[in-house]
Amino acid sequence: MEISALYACFLECQGVTTDSRNCPAGSLFIALKGASFDGNRFAAQALAQGCRYAVVDNPEYAGTDSRILLVDDCLKTLQQLANYHRRKLGTRIIGITGTNGKTTTKELVSAVLKQKYNLLYTQGNLNNHIGVPLTLLRLTSEHELAVVEMGANHPGEIKALVHIAEPDYGIITNVGKAHLEGFGSFEGVIRTKGELYDYLRGKDDSVVFLHHENPYLNGIAQGLACIRYGQTPGLFVSGQLTGCSPFLAFDWTAAGETHSVQTHLIGSYNLDNALAAAAIGTYFGVSAAQVCQALADYVPQNNRSQLVDTGRNRLIVDAYNANPTSMMAALQNFRQLEAPHKVVILGDMKELGPGSVEEHRKVVGFLDECGFERVLLVGGEFAAATSRYEHFADVDAAIAALEAHRPEGCFILVKGSNSMKLSRIPEHL
Template identity: 75%
Template sequence: MEIEELYSRFQVCGTVTTDSRHCPQGSMFIALKGETFNGNAFAAQALAQGCRYAVVDEPEYARGESYILVDDCLQVLQQLANYHRRQLKTPIIGITGTNGKTTTKELVSSVLSKKYKVLFTQGNLNNHIGVPLTLLRLNKEHEMAVVEMGANHPGEIKALVQIAEPDYGLITNVGKAHLLGFGSFEGVIKTKGELYDFLREKGNATIFIQNENSYLNAIAHGLHCVRYGQASGLFVSGKLLSCSPFLAFEWMSERNTYPVQTHLIGAYNLDNALASVAVGKYFDVAPEDICEALSTYMPQNNRSQLVDTGRNKLIVDAYNANPTSMMAALENFRQVQAPHKMVILGDMKELGEASLEEHRKIVGFLDGCRFDRVMLAGPEFKAVASAYEHFDNVDAVKEALEKSKPVGFTILIKGSNSMKLSQLPAYL
C-alpha cells in the first residue's frame, strides 16, 4: 500500500495506537515488535476493542479487509508521521540535549501555550516510536509543536529529525551520558549536533543556544543563533537570585528586568528557564505571560520534585542520572541551607569503561561536602565508596531506612531510573 492511501485511511481514523489495551473507537492499530512481544499477535484483539484498522507486517495475521499488510510496521509508523507532518506544515521546535531536555520541553511548551495552541511531547516519548506518535497527534488546530528527541547511540538524532523535520532547534547541553552507546564524549556531541546538521542543511534555520556553552558554539556555525545566558547584551540575559531550594531568577531584555520565582529545584535549571524565555520572547509571548508560565509550572515524574513527608523534606531526582547531572545536583544540594542533610545516590548506568572512574569522581566530591549521612546503592558505587554506607540495591536501602527511620533531614535522592530509587519516598 502506498503511503498516500495509508494516510487517507489514517485521516478517517484520526488517531493511531500501538497498545491493544488502549484502542480509541475507530482508531488505527499499528503492530510493533519488541524484545518480548509481537504486536501482530494482538491485532485481532485491537480490532475487537474498537480499532477500525490493524496494520500488521506478518502475512499470517492479515485475516480480512480490516487488516493492512505492510513490510515493516515501525518503518510505516515513522513514514506516516513524517507524511502527516508535511501535510500540516506546523512550525516545529526540536529539543534535545544530555540533561534538562524534558524540563526545557515542558517550560517552553508552558510559555508558548500562553499565546498559541501547542502540541508537545508527553512525558519522555522522545525515541523512534515516541516521536512519530507525537507527530501523529498533530491536527489543524495546533499552531506550533515542541518535539523532544532523545538518543543513546550515534545516528539516532539524525533519524528522528528526518521524521520530525523541525524548523527550529534547541540543544540544552552536552554531557557524559550513555557513554556505553556513544563510545565517547565526542560521540555525544556529534550525535546531539545532528539536530544542528539537519537545520544547517535545511537553510535559513534558527537555533536557541546557551551563550556560554563552548561545545555548542563550536558546532553552531552557519546557523542563526538566538542567544540566552548570563552574559549581558544577549537576546535574553538572566541572573540567579536564589535557590533555597526553589530557583528564583531575573531575566533582562531591552533594559527591562523581570523577576521570576519558580517551583524548580536546582540552580542548574536556570539555563532551562532562560531557554524557555528566549523561545517565548522570539515568538512574541508577552513578558508578563512568560513570567506567569514559569512561576506556575510544577515539575513532576521524579524530576527535581520537593516532597515534604512530614518527617523529612525530599528532593527527588530519581528519573535519570549521569556524571554531569549528578555533579550538578550535588553542587546545588551542597548550597541548600538546611540543618541536617542526607544524600541517597544510585548507580549511573550506561557509562561503559568510564563507569568506575566517573563514580569515583562523585565519591571524591562527596568527601568535601560533609553531609550528615550518605547512602550509596548499586555495584558501581559499592566498588569505589568503602568510606560510606553502600547497598547492593534499593531493597537493601529500604531495609536500612526501616531500621534507622531518619527524621528532620533534607534528603537528595538521585540515581538512574533502573535503580528504582523513586520507591524510597514512601520509606522516608
C-alpha cells in the same frame, strides 16, 4: 501498501495506538515488535476492541479482514506516516534535545508557548524512534506550533529523528557524559546531539536557540542563525540567579527590560532551562508577563527535582535519571542549600561503559569534600568505587536500613538512574 493510501485510512481514524490494551474507538492500530512481543498477534484483538484499522507486517495475520492493512515493516511505516502527516500540515516545529534538562526545558517552553498558541508537545518522555512519530501523528490543523523532544543513546539516532520530524527550529540544552556505553565517548555525545544542528544547517530559514556560555555548543553552531540566551549581559535573553533556597528565583532581561520570576524548580542548574524557555517565548511573541506567569506556575513532576515534604523530612527527589553531569550538578546545588541535617541517597549511574567506575569515584571524591551528615550509596558501580560510605546492593536493602535507622528532620537528596528504582524510597521517609 503505499503511504498515500495508508494516510487516507489514517485520516478516517481517531488517533494512533501501538498498544492492544489501549484501543480508543476509531483508532489506527500499528503492530510493532519488541524483544518479548509481536504486535501482529494482537491485530484482530485491536479491531475487536474498537480500532478502525490494524496495520501488520506479517502476512500470517493479514487474513481476509479488509480492515487489516499489510505493510513491509510496521516501525518504518509508523515513521513514514508521521513524516508524511507532518509535511501535509506544515506546522512549525521546535526540536529539543540534549544530555540533561531536555524534558524539563520542553515542559517549560511548552508552558510558555501555550500562553499564546494552540500547541502540541511531547507527552512525558516519548522522545525515541517510536515516541516522536506518535507525537507527530497527534498533530491537527488546529495546532499552530509543536515542541518535539528527541532523545538518543547511540550515534545516528538524532539524525534519524530529525528526518522524521523535520524541525524548523532547534535547541540543544547541553551536552554531558551520559550513555557513554552507546556513544563511545564524550565526543560521540557531542556529534550525536549536533545532528540536530547539522539538519537545521541545511534547511532554509531555520533558527537555533543557543546557550551562549556553552563552549561545546558554540563550537558546533557555525553557519546557523542563532538566538542566544544565557547569563552574559546583552544577549537576546540574559538572566541571573537571585535565589535558590530551595526554589529557583531569577531575573531575566530582554529588549532592555528586566523581569523577576520565582519558580517551583529545585536547583540552580535549572536557570539555563528557564532562560531557554524565556528566549523561545520572547522570540515567538509571548509577552514578558505571560512568560513570567508560565514559569512561576510550572510544577515539576515524575521524580524530576521534586520537593517532597513527608512530615518527618524534606526531600529533593531526582530519581528519574542520572549521569556524571547531572549528578554533580545536583550535589553542588544540594551542598549550597542551608539545612542543619543533610542526607544523600545516591544510586548507580547507568550506561557509562568502561569508564563507569572512574566516574563513580569522581562523585565519591566530591562527596568527601561536602561532609554530608549521612551518605547512602546503592548499586554495584558505587560499591566498586568506594567502601567509605553505607552501601546497599539494591533499593530494598537501602529501604530496610532507612527503616531501621529512620532520618528525622533531615533534608534528603535522592538521585540515581531510573533502573535503580530509588523512586520507591520517599514513601519510607
